[in-house]
Amino acid sequence: MAVIKKFFFYGFALFALTSIIYGMAYDFMIGAEIHYDFYGAGFVAWLVFFGILKEILGL
Helix, strand or coil, rough: CCHHHHHHHHHHEEEEHHHHHHHHHHHHHHHHCCHHHHHHHHHHHHHHHHHHHHHHHHH
16 A cells, blocks of 8 residues: 555656646747746645645655
8 A cells, every 4th residue: 555655646746846847848938938936936835735745645
């Protein structure tokens, strides 16, 4: 069961990281202004979320 928890946790973390990178790349491709403060705040929010999730799952 612990392996399944780890796969879920790290898979979800990988999804979150790729979505942040995709958002920045998409803004760059369409020529929009890239709001690094927004992406930085989102990244910190995900870090906090995953820290809490890691404690709940006991990983």
